[in-house]
Amino acid sequence: MEQRESAVSSADVTGNSNGDLDALVVGAGFGGIAAAIELRRHGFERVRILEKAPDLGGTWFYNSYPGAACDVPSHLYSFSFAQRRDWTRLCSPQEEIHDYLRAVAEEHGIVPLIDTGVEVTECAWQDADSRWLVLARDGRRYGACALIVATGQLHQPAFPKIPGIETFAGHSFHSSAWDHDYPMSGRRVGVVGTGASAVQFVPEIAPEVERLTVFQRTGNWFLPRKNRRYPAAWRAAIERVPGLQDFRRQFMFQYAESLTAAIRHPATFGRVSGARSAAFMRSQLQDEDVRERVWPDYTFGCKRILFSSRFLPALQRSNVELVTDAIVSVQPEGLLTEAGTLHPADCIVWATGFRTNDFMFPMRITGSGGRELDDVWRDGAHAHLGITVPGFPSMFILYGPNTNTSGGSIIFYLEQQTAYARQALEAVRRRGAAAIDVREEVEAASDRETQAAFAGTAWTECDSWYRNDAGRIVANWPGYMRQYLQRTRTIDEREFVFLGADGAEGSGAIANGSAPEAERVAGAPAQALGSDA
Numbered sequence: 165m166e167q168r169e170s171a172v173s174s175a176d177v178t179g180n181s182n183g184d185l186d187a188l189v190v191g192a193g194f195g196g197i198a199a200a201i202e203l204r205r206h207g208f209e210r211v212r213i214l215e216k217a218p219d220l221g222g223t224w225f226y227n228s229y230p231g232a233a234c235d236v237p238s239h240l241y242s243f244s245f246a247q248r249r250d251w252t253r254l255c256s257p258q259e260e261i262h263d264y265l266r267a268v269a270e271e272h273g274i275v276p277l278i279d280t281g282v283e284v285t286e287c288a289w290q291d292a293d294s295r296w297l298v299l300a301r302d303g304r305r306y307g308a309c310a311l312i313v314a315t316g317q318l319h320q321p322a323f324p325k326i327p328g329i330e331t332f333a334g335h336s337f338h339s340s341a342w343d344h345d346y347p348m349s350g351r352r353v354g355v356v357g358t359g360a361s362a363v364q365f366v367p368e369i370a371p372e373v374e375r376l377t378v379f380q381r382t383g384n385w386f387l388p389r390k391n392r393r394y395p396a397a398w399r400a401a402i403e404r405v406p407g408l409q410d411f412r413r414q415f416m417f418q419y420a421e422s423l424t425a426a427i428r429h430p431a432t433f434g435r436v437s438g439a440r441s442a443a444f445m446r447s448q449l450q451d452e453d454v455r456e457r458v459w460p461d462y463t464f465g466c467k468r469i470l471f472s473s474r475f476l477p478a479l480q481r482s483n484v485e486l487v488t489d490a491i492v493s494v495q496p497e498g499l500l501t502e503a504g505t506l507h508p509a510d511c512i513v514w515a516t517g518f519r520t521n522d523f524m525f526p527m528r529i530t531g532s533g534g535r536e537l538d539d540v541w542r543d544g545a546h547a548h549l550g551i552t553v554p555g556f557p558s559m560f561i562l563y564g565p566n567t568n569t570s571g572g573s574i575i576f577y578l579e580q581q582t583a584y585a586r587q588a589l590e591a592v593r594r595r596g597a598a599a600i601d602v603r604e605e606v607e608a609a610s611d612r613e614t615q616a617a618f619a620g621t622a623w624t625e626c627d628s629w630y631r632n633d634a635g636r637i638v639a640n641w642p643g644y645m646r647q648y649l650q651r652t653r654t655i656d657e658r659e660f661v662f663l664g665a666d667g668a669e670g671s672g673a674i675a676n677g678s679a680p681e682a683e684r685v686a687g688a689p690a691q692a693l694g695s696d697a
């Protein structure tokens with residue numbers, strides 16, 4: 165790969181390393197805020213969060229489309245240390261989640277640490293003085309002992325490469341940048357994509373628009389989700405009965421783990437859940453033609469299971485048309501499909517998801533020796549437990565490679581990751597070292613173990629956004645939430661080397677541990693990944 169010249173150099177930053185931040189966090193979504201809370205609680209005072217958007221929230225700031233909500237119940241889709249009893253419904257709408265995150269940030273004094281409107285373009289590790297230098301688009305520069313990348317997997321919108329896309333004469337936008345000023349009422353709207361976002365907003369806009377054309381490339385498996393407001397009596401019970409909400413959180417945790425079991429074991433548990441999904445879908449699909457065309461032709465759980473009791477009925481409305489013919493081009497008047505039909509549209513909503521495999525794109529990250537992360541990840545992203553990458557000292561990724569969940573709550577994973585990163589930085593401090601770097605052989609072995617754990621699971625049985633072009637699954641964790649907890653609960657310092665202020669290996673008051681024995685590295689822990697014990 166062509167070596168680009170770095171725009172960051174030590175000399176550009178005013179102050180010396182004593183003035184550096186303890187940690188610089190990129191992204192003020194759930195991950196970035198969790199990281200700042202965790203670090204501050206444990207004595208890392210100098211923390212700064214840089215956020216590109218004008219507000220905190222990450223995905224819950226950007227995704228404000230009609231009907232936007234989480235399909236993971238809020239008692240699980242919330243921090244363990246900031247539980248609430250006043251959720252208005254099982255799965256909270258976007259605004260409620262955004263308000264919750266803001267409230268938690270305020271309660272923990274995090275808001276003043278966030279610089280909004282600051283887009284990070286480059287992060288570069290400086291071997292000479294063991295620190296990260298971070299450059300923002302507006303020219304600001306920051307020095308930090310540690311870098312926490314909390315930009316998430318679902319961040320950069322993906323647009324399909326359809327010829328003529330720029331020639332469309334009407335209005336268009338991506339579902340994650342909803343144009344609330346555009347009146348949908350009385351318009352002909354085309355929606356491209358039928359993933360988790362589309363199934364939430366299609367039922368909302370269908371009654372409003374004159375005509376809705378939904379372009380589906382692949383059908384989905386559905387499970388019910390009504391998500392009505394809690395009745396007053398139920399809310400009162402949750403607020404007043406001690407332990408009720410905790411019990412529900414535990415219950416949801418186990419339910420989420422059972423979804424993972426269905427995906428891990430497609431021939432057994434997966435069959436049972438698939439049959440439940442099929443029965444539900446049949447009950448919703450009276451229109452035989454629609455039923456035939458939405459029916460998925462792949463194993464239950466391979467793609468994301470969608471939770472909606474309103475999407476399939478919406479497809480059967482008289483003003484809604486489901487098109488399963490491939491789109492061949494965009495014309496000024498609408499979308500042309502393979503059968504030669506032009507579907508006219510005043511507005512196109514691209515519900516075509518995110519560039520999940522690109523992770524931190526377009527941010528440029530260079531590690532020790534000027535190595536580009538892009539280069540290291542040329543064949544697909546990988547990181548030890550999704551968090552650390554060899555040669556990128558004291559860099560911690562949140563919601564990194566292979567830590568997405570198909571069944572559980574990403575908040576659970578983020579909490580483990582932030583505690584793990586904090587333990588790493590505590591070890592650095594305790595040893596009087598300057599930085600921590602995961603051993604190459606440890607990362608390689610854990611990556612092999614992660615990839616091997618996908619064998620026989622539903623995830624391997626179709627194409628999805630969990631995989632890169634070569635077919636490698638780079639997004640998802642192959643196991644259960646409890647296994648991720650077990651793996652990340654306590655950092656194994658022998659898996660790392662500690663660097664001195666001069667970048668040399670092996671400094672620090674306590675000697676570096678020797679590398680864990682091969683058997684341990686190769687993944688023979690107490691409970692093997694992928695086992696159901």
Ligand code: NAP
Pocket residue numbers: 233234235236318324325326339356357358359360361362364379380381382468491515516517518629
């Ligand atoms: P997505 O799941 O990636 O769905 C994108 C859709 O666009 C798919 O239906 C895809 O079809 C379709 N598509 C892509 N290119 C196309 C083309 N050229 N022609 C026709 N269709 C095309 O994206 P998303 O719905 O925005 O959701 C992304 C992720 O965000 C979800 O999987 C989920 O993790 C998260 N999310 C979560 C919630 C929640 O409630 N927790 C809500 C919304 C989103 P194929 O299936 O054929 O690829």
